[in-house]
Amino acid sequence: MSAELAVEATGLVKHFKDVKAVDGVDLRVPAGSVYGVLGPNGAGKTTAVRMLATLLRPDAGTARVLGHDIVDDADDVRFNVGLTGQFASVDEDLTGAENVTLLARMYGFSGSEARRRASALLAAFELSDAADKPVKSYSGGMRRRIDLAASLVMSPKVLFLDEPTTGLDPRSRNQVWDIVRLLVAEGTTVLLTTQYLEEADQLADRIAVIDHGKVIAEGTAPQLKSSVGTGSVHLRVADARQREDAAAVIERVIGDEVTRPNDPYALAARVPQGMEEQVAHLLPRLHEAGIAVPEFSLGQPSLDEVFLALTGKMPEPEDPENEDWDEEQTEQHTEEEAR
Amino acid sequence: MTTLDIGDNSALRQAIRVERRPKRPSALATTLTFTHRALLKIKHVPEQLMDATLTPVIFTLMFVYLFGGAIAGDPQTYVQFLLPGILVQSVLLITVYTGFTINTDISKGVFDRFRSLPIWRPAPIVGALLGDSVRYTIASTITIGLGLILGFRPEGGLVGVVLAVMLLLIFAFALSWIFTILGLLMRTPNAVMGVSMLILMPLTFASNIFVDPATMPSGLQTWAQDINPVSYLVTGVRGLMYGTASFGDIAWVLVVSAILTGVLAPITMRMYRNKT
Ligand SMILES: Nc1ncnc2c1ncn2[C@@H]1O[C@H](COP(=O)(O)OP(=O)(O)OP(=O)(O)O)[C@@H](O)[C@H]1O
Ligand SMILES: [Mg+2]
Numbered sequence: 001m002s003a004e005l006a007v008e009a010t011g012l013v014k015h016f017k018d019v020k021a022v023d024g025v026d027l028r029v030p031a032g033s034v035y036g037v038l039g040p041n042g043a044g045k046t047t048a049v050r051m052l053a054t055l056l057r058p059d060a061g062t063a064r065v066l067g068h069d070i071v072d073d074a075d076d077v078r079f080n081v082g083l084t085g086q087f088a089s090v091d092e093d094l095t096g097a098e099n100v101t102l103l104a105r106m107y108g109f110s111g112s113e114a115r116r117r118a119s120a121l122l123a124a125f126e127l128s129d130a131a132d133k134p135v136k137s138y139s140g141g142m143r144r145r146i147d148l149a150a151s152l153v154m155s156p157k158v159l160f161l162d163e164p165t166t167g168l169d170p171r172s173r174n175q176v177w178d179i180v181r182l183l184v185a186e187g188t189t190v191l192l193t194t195q196y197l198e199e200a201d202q203l204a205d206r207i208a209v210i211d212h213g214k215v216i217a218e219g220t221a222p223q224l225k226s227s228v229g230t231g232s233v234h235l236r237v238a239d240a241r242q243r244e245d246a247a248a249v250i251e252r253v254i255g256d257e258v259t260r261p262n263d264p265y266a267l268a269a270r271v272p273q274g275m276e277e278q279v280a281h282l283l284p285r286l287h288e289a290g291i292a293v294p295e296f297s298l299g300q301p302s303l304d305e306v307f308l309a310l311t312g313k314m315p316e317p318e319d320p321e322n323e324d325w326d327e328e329q330t331e332q333h334t335e336e337e338a339r
Numbered sequence: 340m341t342t343l344d345i346g347d348n349s350a351l352r353q354a355i356r357v358e359r360r361p362k363r364p365s366a367l368a369t370t371l372t373f374t375h376r377a378l379l380k381i382k383h384v385p386e387q388l389m390d391a392t393l394t395p396v397i398f399t400l401m402f403v404y405l406f407g408g409a410i411a412g413d414p415q416t417y418v419q420f421l422l423p424g425i426l427v428q429s430v431l432l433i434t435v436y437t438g439f440t441i442n443t444d445i446s447k448g449v450f451d452r453f454r455s456l457p458i459w460r461p462a463p464i465v466g467a468l469l470g471d472s473v474r475y476t477i478a479s480t481i482t483i484g485l486g487l488i489l490g491f492r493p494e495g496g497l498v499g500v501v502l503a504v505m506l507l508l509i510f511a512f513a514l515s516w517i518f519t520i521l522g523l524l525m526r527t528p529n530a531v532m533g534v535s536m537l538i539l540m541p542l543t544f545a546s547n548i549f550v551d552p553a554t555m556p557s558g559l560q561t562w563a564q565d566i567n568p569v570s571y572l573v574t575g576v577r578g579l580m581y582g583t584a585s586f587g588d589i590a591w592v593l594v595v596s597a598i599l600t601g602v603l604a605p606i607t608m609r610m611y612r613n614k615t
Contacts, residue, residue: 053455057613078457079363089448091376093383102379105372106456108361117357124354134383150452155357179351186355 006031006158006189007052011061014047021047023213024061029191029206034184036204037193040311044213045193046086049162052191053083065158082156086163086193088143089150092136096127096146099135103153121149125179141172148179159183161192165199177203197304211311225300232299233269233279238292240264246291253285254278270305271298366459373466377440378473390436391474395429395482402549403489410550415490422486423577424548427507427569429482430475431543434511435535437471438518442528445614454614461608468515472508479504495582503579506592510572513596516603523610546570568595 007029014022022044029035039045050056052063054074062069068076090099097118104114122131125145130138135146144164151159161180165173180190180203194200200207201221209217209224217224233254237246243265247258250269255278258269271279279298286293364372381388402421407414441464444450453463483491483500493500518535525531545563546552547570552563563570575592578584 050451055451055454075457078455081455083452083455085448085451087448089452091380091444091449092447093380094376095383098379102372102376103452103456105375106364106369106453106458106462108364108368110361113361120350120354124351152355154360155355182351183355186352188355 004031005029005064006033007035007063007065007191009048009052009061009063012048012051012058012063013060014044014051014056014058020213022051022058025210025213025215027063027191027208027215029189031189032184032187033205034180034190034192034203036200036207037191037210038195038197038200038207038307039193039210040195043210045210046162047213048210049083049160049191049193053081053160054078055083079154080156081158081160082151082154083160084144084147084151084162084164086166088135088147090135090143090146093134095132095134096122096138096149097131099146100150100153103150107154117153121152122146125149141168141175144168144172144176148176152183156188158189158191161190163193163195166195173199197307209307209310216310217306222300224306227306231271231276232305233271233282234295234297234299235267235293236263236265236295237267238265238294242291243267245289246286246293249285249289249291250282253282363457366462369458369462370466370469373463374469375466377467377470381470381473387436388474388477391433391478392481394432395425395478396485398429399425399482399485399489406549418486418489418491421549422482422491423503423580424546424573426479426482426486426503427573427576428543428548429478430507430511431514431539431569433474433478434471434515435518435532435539436474437468437515438520438522438525438531438535439528440467441519441522442525442531445523446528450614454611460612461604464519464607464611468512468519471515472512475508475511476504479507493580493582495580495584499579499582499584503576506575506579506589507572509596510568510592513599513603516600516607519607520603520610523607523614542567542569547573568592568599571595 005028007027009025009027012022012025012027013020025044025048027035027037027048037045037048047056051058052065052070054070054077057071062071064070065077066080068080070077090096094102097115100118100121101114104117105111109117119128119131122128125148127142127145127149130142135143138146148161148164164176164180168176177199180192184190192199192203204221206218206220207224208215217227219227233250235246237243243260247260247267250256250258250267254269254271254275256270256272256275258267260266261268283293283296399418399422402425403414403418407417407421411417411420441450444463450463483504495503517538518531521531521534525534541562545559546567547563552560552570555563571588571591572595575584575588578588
């Protein structure tokens, strides 16, 4: 990993009256990577991003973006970063093309260059058909895309995305993810905030978990997962009536609390430190007890388990589309990353 | 996990690369881009011109025919006195939209994007104010046109009328800074409208627009004749339209405009920079 840092923040603080929105945040974002800032509602994600994008002046602490100080060299920062805020910041009354053209003019493109730039960006974001319609007629996914297009007018070296997929359907969310991956492949550094563990897990090279304005954990997804415990066991029994028997066996063998997901066939358990050896005995014991187990997997804890362990509360999945995240994550990212 | 076939998306690949980064635009060019934006908004939402077009018509007709007979004996005589004042009133009343528009931009998040651009900081506000002057010009044209139909005869001729409108635009620009401050300060666009109207009422009605302050009780007279800057403006505009303006009348208006801008513009910019 390159030692060069695109964003380096030290001790950032922003208080609103008595709300400590950001309360001493350090961030080190390697150039060319995707960095995820993960936190629940009100954690301070937006406030942190707005400071980094020079929209808010920190009460204390410093930050440099591409080496430029966010307070002293604000214009240099502005010239090199793009920001897509949590809420669309395009003009509803104007058309998509007008919005992007005006922005290009503000960056200094001439009239015809600006129009070319706008139509290239709109085409790239599959908005050509809607280019001459007012943005207020756009769907949520189209708004996100026009907002992203607007942030890319100047090919920013660093792009801040504040909750880029909140409220999007799975298809639009995947489009945004693809765009982020492509941007990074082309050399852009992306710092994105999200409430979705899956999103951070899928996109981010490194993740900072923040809560109440403080970074409570930082690392790669596998590192965060392994910081909570060695892993977890997930299994499904063939006969739902045997679930409790199976739970008893697990508790006896690995000696830890068993969790019972909504699925009446499923069981999960954390593997406590030092009990890894015992996991191997689970299947034979279940077999001896006459319990058929068609599915059995051993994996690292999912990020929601990480979150639970770090904050003592589960992040609520607001987006119904994302409700399946706890099942599909466990098997991914099992490869250890060397530190 | 969805994987992206990057070769598949060459349009996006190309679009995100800029071959040549342009030079930063000048303050003037950026300001004019924002003026252009204001004009595009008028084009897409022509309803917002309703106030600029209907208010002058209603006010002129109402005052000329409602009060003309009582105040001046007959409407004809009154329109000759009233028109320069009603022109000022019509234009100043629509300056409240400045604050309304800025507040709407802020609450919609559009200003956030502008503030994240490497541009001359006052450009979004100055550009919007210049865009507003188009509305003021439309309102002026309608008021004067209607006045001519009703029998108004400006002795100052075309030159006098044009100079009068220019003087009015300068003052309106200066006064608008009050409303930009309200736009930055208040929470909702409608609250901005309400407070702006409260400020404008004593400025326009307690003035020499409708009647000669000589007939007013002494406290009000002092305000309407000697303090209220709008009265100085009306005197200047009348003078230019009647062809009787003195250097002093005009100079006063320009000095007041300069003071308003000199004091309020830096306050506006400070608030705009520190807006959370
Ligand atoms: N302009 C403001 N004035 C007062 N308080 C604010 C302001 N902006 C944010 N806050 C408060 O600061 C805290 C952090 O807010 P912030 O918007 O940064 O959180 P967030 O992590 O982005 O949340 P969300 O996921 O809901 O977007 C919250 O308690 C919020 O109420
Ligand atoms: Mg937020």
